[in-house]
Amino acid sequence: MPKLTTKELEEKIKMWIPYSQAPQAFNMSPYTGKPFDCACGKTHVYNNLTSPPFVDGGMYKMGLMVKECKHLSAIKVRGFFNTDKMELLFGCKFEEKKKRFGFTLEYPKFDEEIKIWIAERWEL
Numbered sequence: 001m002p003k004l005t006t007k008e009l010e011e012k013i014k015m016w017i018p019y020s021q022a023p024q025a026f027n028m029s030p031y032t033g034k035p036f037d038c039a040c041g042k043t044h045v046y047n048n049l050t051s052p053p054f055v056d057g058g059m060y061k062m063g064l065m066v067k068e069c070k071h072l073s074a075i076k077v078r079g080f081f082n083t084d085k086m087e088l089l090f091g092c093k094f095e096e097k098k099k100r101f102g103f104t105l106e107y108p109k110f111d112e113e114i115k116i117w118i119a120e121r122w123e124l
């Protein structure tokens with residue numbers, strides 16, 4: 001199971017682009033309803049309100065904030081028409097109570113990005 005600490009996750013995604021800043025952010029809406037494996041060990045169904053993307057890794061790699069289990073899961077998006085699950089690359093538990101959610105980099109500040117999507121999506 002590719003489950004990391006927040007610090008390890010941050011190291012792996014530090015070159016990825018925070019979703020709100022991505023000039024050509026990958027549109028995940030066509031994948032609504034598509035299953036993905038999550039770092040929590042379960043399979044969830046993609047939905048941009050309950051598992052909004054917060055970081056775009058390019059090459060169909062996306063970091064999702066999964067509300068149901070409070071995990072951050074990096075997945076690889078799969079083809080449009082098949083029903084295959086989207087592949088889990090790695091992920092970590094979302095450390096909601098920690099200072100800056102456990103992130104430490106000054107740039108990019110993933111905790112600031114995550115806050116945007118908590119307010120705009122999770123809290124709807």
Ligand SMILES: [Zn+2]
Binds near residue numbers: 038040044066068
């Ligand atoms: Zn999960």
